[in-house]
Amino acid sequence: MSAVETLVDLLAGRRPAADLAPREWDGVIGVARAEVLLGTLAHRVEDGEVPGPVAWLFADCRAAAAVATKQALWEAEMARRALAPHGVEFVLLKGTAYAAAGLACAAGRQIGDLDILVPWHDLGRAENALLVAGWEWVKEDAYDDAYYRRHMHELPPLIHKARDRMIDVHHTILPRTHRVTPDALALVSDAVRTAGGFAVLCPTDMACHCAAHLIADGDLQGGLRNLWDFHALTGEFAALDRGFWGKLDERAEMHGLERAVHRAARLARDLYGTRLPSGWNSHPPGDGRYQRRLLARDDWGRATDPLLQQAFYIRSHWLRMPPTMLARHLWTKWRKG
Amino acid sequence: MRHRTRIEVGPVQFRIGSDWAAPIAALDRLYAGYPRDRDRPADATVRLFAARPWRRWLRPSVHIGGDYIVPDALPLPLSMGLLAAEMGMNLQVALGWRRHLLFHASAVAKDGRAVIVSGESGSGKSTLAALLGEGGWRLMGDEFTLVDPGSGDALAFPRAVSLKNEAIAEVAARVGPERLGPLLAGTPKGDIRHLIPRADAIAAMHEPVRPALLLFPRFGGAPAIERLGEGEAFVRLTEASTNYVTLGEAGFAALSRFVRETPAFTISYPDSARGMAIVEQLWAEAVR
Numbered sequence: 001m002s003a004v005e006t007l008v009d010l011l012a013g014r015r016p017a018a019d020l021a022p023r024e025w026d027g028v029i030g031v032a033r034a035e036v037l038l039g040t041l042a043h044r045v046e047d048g049e050v051p052g053p054v055a056w057l058f059a060d061c062r063a064a065a066a067v068a069t070k071q072a073l074w075e076a077e078m079a080r081r082a083l084a085p086h087g088v089e090f091v092l093l094k095g096t097a098y099a100a101a102g103l104a105c106a107a108g109r110q111i112g113d114l115d116i117l118v119p120w121h122d123l124g125r126a127e128n129a130l131l132v133a134g135w136e137w138v139k140e141d142a143y144d145d146a147y148y149r150r151h152m153h154e155l156p157p158l159i160h161k162a163r164d165r166m167i168d169v170h171h172t173i174l175p176r177t178h179r180v181t182p183d184a185l186a187l188v189s190d191a192v193r194t195a196g197g198f199a200v201l202c203p204t205d206m207a208c209h210c211a212a213h214l215i216a217d218g219d220l221q222g223g224l225r226n227l228w229d230f231h232a233l234t235g236e237f238a239a240l241d242r243g244f245w246g247k248l249d250e251r252a253e254m255h256g257l258e259r260a261v262h263r264a265a266r267l268a269r270d271l272y273g274t275r276l277p278s279g280w281n282s283h284p285p286g287d288g289r290y291q292r293r294l295l296a297r298d299d300w301g302r303a304t305d306p307l308l309q310q311a312f313y314i315r316s317h318w319l320r321m322p323p324t325m326l327a328r329h330l331w332t333k334w335r336k337g
Numbered sequence: 338m339r340h341r342t343r344i345e346v347g348p349v350q351f352r353i354g355s356d357w358a359a360p361i362a363a364l365d366r367l368y369a370g371y372p373r374d375r376d377r378p379a380d381a382t383v384r385l386f387a388a389r390p391w392r393r394w395l396r397p398s399v400h401i402g403g404d405y406i407v408p409d410a411l412p413l414p415l416s417m418g419l420l421a422a423e424m425g426m427n428l429q430v431a432l433g434w435r436r437h438l439l440f441h442a443s444a445v446a447k448d449g450r451a452v453i454v455s456g457e458s459g460s461g462k463s464t465l466a467a468l469l470g471e472g473g474w475r476l477m478g479d480e481f482t483l484v485d486p487g488s489g490d491a492l493a494f495p496r497a498v499s500l501k502n503e504a505i506a507e508v509a510a511r512v513g514p515e516r517l518g519p520l521l522a523g524t525p526k527g528d529i530r531h532l533i534p535r536a537d538a539i540a541a542m543h544e545p546v547r548p549a550l551l552l553f554p555r556f557g558g559a560p561a562i563e564r565l566g567e568g569e570a571f572v573r574l575t576e577a578s579t580n581y582v583t584l585g586e587a588g589f590a591a592l593s594r595f596v597r598e599t600p601a602f603t604i605s606y607p608d609s610a611r612g613m614a615i616v617e618q619l620w621a622e623a624v625r
Binding site for chain 2: 022023025026029030033034051053054056057060061063064067068070071300301302
């Protein structure tokens with residue numbers, strides 16, 4: 001059994017950690033690092049079940065994740081202090097949102113940039129307020145800048161000059177030119193407040209965004225982590241609300257994301273053992289390719305299957321923009337080298 | 338990967354994989370005297386690989402990978418595979434290690450107390466530590482010194498010492514050839530030759546030591562000693578630490594305690610003999 005399959009089995013709880021031979025941990029730890037799931041794994045297994053050095057490493061990971069979470073929430077607070085005086089309200093997305101809402105998938109999860117969602121009509125004011133408060137442009141390239149503004153679902157990334165942290169200001173959750181256009185107004189207007197006062201997407205939208213991010217946007221790079229988010233989110237929401245899956249179905253259809261959400265749900269079921277209601281339990285043959293892509297890593301943490309990777313890379317661009325625009329984009333990028 | 342080895346340096350267990358046999362053979366020779374626990378899972382992974390399959394044989398060049406990578410890092414020719422391995426190991430520790438506060442510093446110890454020497458490359462910190470380690474001191478490391486946030490103790494990371502340029506002849510004159518690695522001439526960092534630490538330093542690598550003295554050396558100029566305030570030592574060490582920011586509050590607490598409890602000095606010295614004499618003098622005053 002490959003290390004990546006062992007990792008998935010450990011996360012799913014299908015295989016007890018005590019079963020692993022000491023040296024099997026080499027590959028599992030390497031792959032978990034590459035997939036940014038080591039902190040999550042450190043929260044999933046009991047210290048008593050693993051060799052001493054692994055237990056120490058996992059303790060390090062849990063401590064590091066706790067610090068990183070604190071820093072990420074502080075960054076959210078910094079954004080709030082920059083935007084609130086200008087009357088700009090925002091919704092937290094992804095990792096910071098999971099942490100702010102105290103969701104189970106936040107335990108040990110690494111948080112990269114601060115992702116926020118603002119209504120389209122507030123975008124200009126949000127940008128100005130952040131620039132005033134010390135954020136600066138990362139990309140100096142005029143084409144990239146114009147590309148982001150015209151076609152993407154977010155502003156070009158900004159970095160804070162003193163704290164060196166990046167913020168992605170979204171106005172929707174998929175590129176503007178994508179074949180699917182979720183209802184951004186509904187995302188913002190149905191957002192809910194956390195106990196700490198931050199707004200986050202409502203449960204069904206959170207799951208929709210997670211699936212959109214995993215399946216409809218990008219090339220499934222780092223997909224095991226996003227799929228784990230989906231598994232943990234839906235499991236937690238379904239435990240609180242028996243009607244969750246039905247509501248998710250309706251919401252996904254409204255956003256045009258029903259295929260992405262169902263695909264994510266089936267993959268989560270097949271890899272992490274997510275329990276789905278009867279209407280969701282099909283087995284279309286196309287899922288196999290996705291599963292192979294998600295598991296394309298060897299025991300040294302290296303990405304494998306370059307052709308399949310390439311296919312998903314091309315697919316991600318194909319979904320993101322119409323063919324003529326794609327051709328123009330690739331031509332410009334190629335000329336710039 | 339086709340060729341592989343495991344190395345334990347201080348608290349870190351590495352697994353190192355390579356597309357070529359030579360770097361692994363060179364590592365196995367340098368680290369033959371280190372403890373080996375074949376069953377211990379690795380904390381960090383280093384990969385030495387060819388970017389394209391044919392580059393294993395055709396103008397072979399070694400890319401450095403692992404758990405953490407530096408994007409756009411230039412590969413090294415296969416003749417410098419040992420340097421690539423060293424850089425790969427350093428990189429994993431610098432970017433990945435969280436258990437201790439990590440200083441870019443050499444260290445030596447005597448009677449359970451450590452002298453920690455922090456400086457840029459070229460400041461002479463490696464050479465000073467290597468030479469002291471051949472005298473009455475236990476070499477703790479020439480690259481990283483770890484501080485335990487709980488106890489405040491210093492921990493050793495005694496990898497093979499990376500001697501550079503003039504330091505090679507200076508040290509080679511004092512040790513047998515069996516303690517030296519191959520000469521790597523004309524690397525991006527100049528000439529490099531590795532020194533295998535003394536067996537007693539390797540045997541003691543897990544023993545924590547109380548910090549006694551913190552030095553910031555400057556090689557060149559007349560001998561001089563200047564006491565540093567806690568505030569300045571703190572700021573200099575935040576710059577010398579690769580994980581101070583990521584450790585958050587624990588890092589701040591550990592560093593505050595360290596500068597409060599450890600007297601700090603800048604020292605200038607024109608040659609190694611006088612550098613060592615200054616260390617001995619400050620040591621005698623610090624532990625009195």
